[in-house]
Amino acid sequence: MGVKVKLRLVLTFCIGVALTxxxxxxxxxxxxxxxxxxxxxxxECASCxxxxxxxxxRIGPHLxxxxxxxxxxxxxxxxxxxxxxxxxxxxxxxxxxxxxxIENPRALVSGTRMSYxxxxxxxxxxxxIAYMRVYSDQPQNIPEASPTAIMxxxxxxxxxxxxxxxxxxxxxxxxxxxxxxxxTGSDAGIPGIVGWPxxxxxxxxxxxxxxxxxxxxxxxxAARLDDEEIAALAAxxxxxxxx
Amino acid sequence: MxxxxxxxxxxxxxxxxxxxxxxVLGQTRPRVVVIGGGSxxxxxxxxxxxxxxxxxxxxxxxxxxxxYTCYFSNLYLGGFWEYDALGHDYGNIxxxxxxxxxxxxxxxxxxxxxxxxxxxxxxxxxxxxxxxGIDFVEGSVPGWNVxxxxxxxxxxxxxxxxxxxxxxxxxxxxxxxxxxxxxxxPYRCPPGPGERISMVAHMLSESNPTAxxxxxxxxxxxxxxxxxxxxxxxxYPGMVTRIGPDFGxxxxxxxxxxxxxxxxxxxxxxxxCNVIPAQKAGKIAELAGLTADSxxxxxxxxxxxxxxxxxxxxxxxxxxxxDMPKSGFSANSQAKVVANVIRxxxxxxxxxxxxxxxxxxSLIATDDGVKVGANYEPTDEKIASVxxxxxxxxxxxxxxxxxxxxxxxxxxxxxxxxxx
Numbered sequence: 001m002g003v004k005v006k007l008r009l010v011l012t013f014c015i016g017v018a019l020t021x022x023x024x025x026x027x028x029x030x031x032x033x034x035x036x037x038x039x040x041x042x043x044e045c046a047s048c049x050x051x052x053x054x055x056x057x058r059i060g061p062h063l064x065x066x067x068x069x070x071x072x073x074x075x076x077x078x079x080x081x082x083x084x085x086x087x088x089x090x091x092x093x094x095x096x097x098x099x100x101x102i103e104n105p106r107a108l109v110s111g112t113r114m115s116y117x118x119x120x121x122x123x124x125x126x127x128x129i130a131y132m133r134v135y136s137d138q139p140q141n142i143p144e145a146s147p148t149a150i151m152x153x154x155x156x157x158x159x160x161x162x163x164x165x166x167x168x169x170x171x172x173x174x175x176x177x178x179x180x181x182x183x184t185g186s187d188a189g190i191p192g193i194v195g196w197p198x199x200x201x202x203x204x205x206x207x208x209x210x211x212x213x214x215x216x217x218x219x220x221x222a223a224r225l226d227d228e229e230i231a232a233l234a235a236x237x238x239x240x241x242x243x
Numbered sequence: 244m245x246x247x248x249x250x251x252x253x254x255x256x257x258x259x260x261x262x263x264x265x266x267v268l269g270q271t272r273p274r275v276v277v278i279g280g281g282s283x284x285x286x287x288x289x290x291x292x293x294x295x296x297x298x299x300x301x302x303x304x305x306x307x308x309x310x311y312t313c314y315f316s317n318l319y320l321g322g323f324w325e326y327d328a329l330g331h332d333y334g335n336i337x338x339x340x341x342x343x344x345x346x347x348x349x350x351x352x353x354x355x356x357x358x359x360x361x362x363x364x365x366x367x368x369x370x371x372x373x374x375x376g377i378d379f380v381e382g383s384v385p386g387w388n389v390x391x392x393x394x395x396x397x398x399x400x401x402x403x404x405x406x407x408x409x410x411x412x413x414x415x416x417x418x419x420x421x422x423x424x425x426x427x428x429p430y431r432c433p434p435g436p437g438e439r440i441s442m443v444a445h446m447l448s449e450s451n452p453t454a455x456x457x458x459x460x461x462x463x464x465x466x467x468x469x470x471x472x473x474x475x476x477x478x479y480p481g482m483v484t485r486i487g488p489d490f491g492x493x494x495x496x497x498x499x500x501x502x503x504x505x506x507x508x509x510x511x512x513x514x515x516c517n518v519i520p521a522q523k524a525g526k527i528a529e530l531a532g533l534t535a536d537s538x539x540x541x542x543x544x545x546x547x548x549x550x551x552x553x554x555x556x557x558x559x560x561x562x563x564x565x566d567m568p569k570s571g572f573s574a575n576s577q578a579k580v581v582a583n584v585i586r587x588x589x590x591x592x593x594x595x596x597x598x599x600x601x602x603x604x605s606l607i608a609t610d611d612g613v614k615v616g617a618n619y620e621p622t623d624e625k626i627a628s629v630x631x632x633x634x635x636x637x638x639x640x641x642x643x644x645x646x647x648x649x650x651x652x653x654x655x656x657x658x659x660x661x662x663x
């Protein structure tokens with residue numbers, strides 16, 4: 001993804017500075033700085049595009065609710081054939097597509113009528129996109145709306161796959177699972193997961209994580225579990241069956 | 244010595260305290276008080292009591308003896324779920340060691356750290372969790388106030404209001420008009436109004452197929468819109484009309500006595516009218532001084548702690564946390580984070596990073612279920628959506644049936660998690 005914002009790895013764990021405890025954990029990163037982005041917008045975009053309350057089409061279409069919108073989808077604006085074709089092919093504006101388009105419009109849509117040279121500075125693009133995001137649907141109201149932050153990414157070496165699961169951590173993590181999968185192991189409607197052999201559990205979760213298994217909720221859950229957390233869950237659900 | 248009741252209670256308390264006194268003499272168990280026994284409050288009370296093994300004294304204050312879930316109340320409306328199956332009592336929460344008090348919390352003294360009850364009693368706390376759900380913003384729909392809820396039900400807090408709405412729809416004249424006044428953002432359960440329209444359409448298509456449904460909506464768009472519109476066209480063609488803000492959907496007044504709905508100056512005669520007003524945090528959050536001008540209670544994203552008071556947490560619909568929709572699933576997810584934080588602060592148990600998630604299923608017609616969901620993580624500013632998914636239009640019937648069956652599994656799972 002082009003929008004790269006450095007993840008804040010707060011080092012308070014190591015150096016022991018007294019902060020409120022929750023700050024010790026790494027967090028999701030904002031897309032960018034929206035207030036800095038408003039300056040970028042004014043400088044780079046505002047001469048052609050309006051945004052915000054009462055925005056209307058000018059030289060370019062207005063950019064309210066641009067996120068999740070199909071390319072070329074305002075019926076009352078005259079787009080280039082190239083952009084309309086991309087829209088028919090299914091191009092939707094999201095973080096990644098907007099970033100690519102703003103970086104170099106012609107690289108994404110060859111025949112676009114937007115005569116803009118592009119913005120090469122990744123941080124300024126991130127700030128600009130964060131600003132534009134404010135004027136699109138908010139996930140509190142429309143849960144399916146585009147994300148407003150970038151997921152904390154955890155990279156662990158392959159060797160960690162062999163890790164022994166931390167049952168106590170697994171118990172904590174399991175509360176997310178037991179919202180749907182009952183602790184009793186009942187499998188009415190939603191499969192029971194209590195008592196699975198640990199290896200099967202780990203393999204299944206990685207299959208969801210890699211989107212090999214098709215279920216959207218499980219892919220979403222697995223996407224943000226790291227190897228250690230998957231091992232912890234496997235150990236926990238195995239352990240409670242033994243009790 | 245004559246034992247009167249007061250003295251007896253006093254003595255008994257002393258004796259109990261002496262028996263269960265921890266190693267440090269004079270130190271009592273830390274006290275957590277939870278206001279509101281719904282998906283947020285019920286979960287946090289139960290998880291703290293269960294996981295602290297009696298090391299924390301947990302009190303839950305909830306006026307109702309039986310709690311009716313908002314989720315699946317639309318399915319009851321559509322005839323897919325029994326009313327009794329929406330109700331859950333507090334017996335099992337009490338059995339995990341929670342002291343359940345059925346009373347109204349009427350005030351919070353945050354300096355003295357006590358909660359005042361309608362009975363006149365006062366309950367002290369070390370940590371307070373406020374999870375009161377929603378209240379309605381007075382005057383948000385001109386002509387409507389809570390005293391008219393029997394003429395034009397809101398049916399947005401489950402229970403008898405939903406029974407009333409169902410009764411009114413069942414007794415609607417042939418070919419009559421059902422009107423929904425939809426709420427402005429933000430409100431509880433973003434796909435709720437769309438699911439309700441689906442369930443009303445399902446009822447009417449079976450018993451009163453010439454009836455019509457009109458949605459008056461102040462919002463430009465809403466969650467799962469494409470899915471609902473596709474489903475209404477397929478299952479209930481020609482029955483549902485929506486008036487959005489472009490055509491006056493934000494300019495509505497109701498006259499409950501004459502059952503009239505005035506939309507941008509035009510009078511419509513309704514047979515049943517479901518008014519879902521604008522919403523704000525449950526009243527006790529406001530009384531406790533925890534709400535902002537928005538009417539919601541701001542919290543820090545990593546732990547749902549009130550921005551007004553470090554000893555207070557606000558959960559679920561009442562909180563202003565960022566991107567999570569106001570839903571039972573969200574409240575349940577937030578409650579597990581808060582339970583972990585509070586246990587850590589009071590007993591020194593391990594602290595884990597916050598994980599938040601939500602999925603909302605909706606039923607459009609028999610065996611036609613859809614879902615939307617997302618994962619959330621805290622940033623400095625808010626709880627932010629980091630990924631989302633939604634059912635697609637044009638999905639095949641098998642997948643939709645599976646999604647519906649999954650929603651039943653979820654319902655049974657979450658109520659077992661809280662009340663089971």
